[in-house]
Amino acid sequence: MFSLQSAKRMLKYGIIRAGLEVSALSVVRALLPSASGRGLIFTLHHVRPDSPQAFAPNAILSVTPEFLEKAIKAVLEMGMTPVHLHDLPARLADQGDNRTFVAFTLDDGYRNNAQYAAPVFQKFGIPYTIFVAPGLTERSRSMWWETVEALVRQQDKFDFDFGQGTETVAAESLTQKHDAFDRLAAFVHANDEDVAVTRIDAAARQYGINPLAIVDNLVMTKAELKQLVHDDPLAHMGAHTMTHVNLKRVDQTRLENEVRQSISTLQTYTGVSPQSFSFPYGYKSATGQREADAVLATGIPVAVTTQPGVLSKTSLDNIGLLPRVSLNGLFQKKRYVKALASGIPFKLIK
Structure with missing residues (x-):
């Protein structure tokens, strides 16, 4: 659907x-x-x-x-x-x-x-x-778009606070995954970027994803x-x-x-x-x-x-x-x- x-x-x-x-x-x-x-x-x-x-x-x-x-x-x-x-x-x-x-x-x-x-x-x-x-x-800044992709691909659901308290984001179907990615991207663009990236990084770490390791793997x-x-x-x-x-x-x-x-x-x-x-x-x-x-x-x-x-x-x-x-x-x-x-x-x- x-x-x-x-x-x-x-x-x-x-x-x-x-x-x-x-x-x-x-x-x-x-x-x-x-x-x-x-x-x-x-x-x-x-x-x-x-x-x-x-x-x-x-x-x-x-x-x-x-x-x-x-x-x-x-x-x-x-x-x-x-x-x-x-x-x-x-x-x-x-x-x-x-x-x-x-x-x-x-x-x-x-x-x-x-x-x-x-x-x-x-x-x-x-x-x-x-x-x-x-x-x-220098691996002091993560790439939120890569972090979000890794998080959403790995999880069927995950917890995240968009500013109204922690909620569970569904990411089981392909459509739900794309919608989850779009919602997190919108969160970055609508809020203080430093704060948004920090919150995404913290959420990813809760599920065993290291945002800076992603950067280390991809960037010269x-x-x-x-x-x-x-x-x-x-x-x-x-x-x-x-x-x-x-x-x-x-x-x-x-x-x-x-x-x-x-x-x-x-x-x-x-x-x-x-x-x-x-x-x-x-x-x-x-x-x-x-x-x-x-x-x-x-x-x-x-x-x-x-x-x-x-x-x-x-x-x-x-x-x-x-x-x-x-x-x-x-x-x-x-x-x-x-x-x-x-x-x-x-x-x-x-």
């Missing part, structure tokens, strides 16, 4: 898939050649082999190495020029350069980025940026980050705050500390100063002009959101809030990459 939330989710993904199918048609792309603008920036998280599971709420954040290779081939076939994200401002400012560009970025510093993504980028000579949050690197260490930068000239490390917090919901002092400390700490890891910044979550309720100003004030030349769109002639006017296009784990088809790179899907949703 589907819940209303599950039905909405299925409808949403159905609409997205339909839009991608239409945009992938060569005749449609031929009708709107200018929709692609000056190119785009891709967002990735995990790059790893498939491990199909019935309950996988974070599947959107994971693509296979094979799909990454298809995505690279797709943009190269479209004549796009791969560049480092931090090189985009100068490229876009060059009025004599009419090429379309593509930049590949990966958030959170997952170990599989070095294990599976880096060899693919190296095969094609593609520069890429990995955004690092030192709180994850300082030594691994330094080694990757040393070994691969295509790799660059960008800043991603200290604690992966929603910057729009913190005060000015916390905002500036999260930004500046993440930049300086990352430089101590690799010996290379970060040249770009990615806002955690990245949607409109997580970043805006105040947050962009705080980043640009440090001298960082470019910062990115997760708000979808292509680059345009006016991108330089908003260099601290550039859009990115997600390579979504639920839509791993080469023709979908070409559809996204065409820019047409973003015309359809306006």
Whole structure:
């Protein structure tokens, strides 16, 4: 039995898939050649082999190495020029350069980025940026979305206090598991994030789940980050705050500390100063002009959101809030990459 939330989710993904199918048609792309603008920036998280599971709420954040290779081939076939994200401002400012560009970025510093993504980028000579949050690197901050997935997958029911006292959350059926995950995610986004994450971590520990062990299993260490930068000239490390917090919901002092400390700490890891910044979550309720100003004030030349769109002639006017296009784990088809790179899907949703 589907819940209303599950039905909405299925409808949403159905609409997205339909839009991608239409945009992938060569005749449609031929009708709107200018929709692609000056190119785009891709967002990735995990790059790893498939491990199909019935309950996988974070599947959107994971693509296979094979799909990454298809995505690279797709943009190269479209004549796009791969560049480092931090090189985009100068490229876009060059009025004599009419090429379309593509930049590949990966958030959170997952170990599989070095294990599976880096060899693919190296095969094609593609520069890429990995955004690092030192709180994850140093195992002082958990990843609530991974913790919640582990908790809900393991338990058929669990106790949690959403603010009205402890209650038992049903998580036996697949629908109940998805609803439980969505409810906990909503709890994080509606409350003080530090408090919410602490409460989720405590609940997970009650059921034998160690949130920081999950981080340790998934995220690169300082030594691994330094080694990757040393070994691969295509790799660059960008800043991603200290604690992966929603910057729009913190005060000015916390905002500036999260930004500046993440930049300086990352430089101590690799010996290379970060040249770009990615806002955690990245949607409109997580970043805006105040947050962009705080980043640009440090001298960082470019910062990115997760708000979808292509680059345009006016991108330089908003260099601290550039859009990115997600390579979504639920839509791993080469023709979908070409559809996204065409820019047409973003015309359809306006």
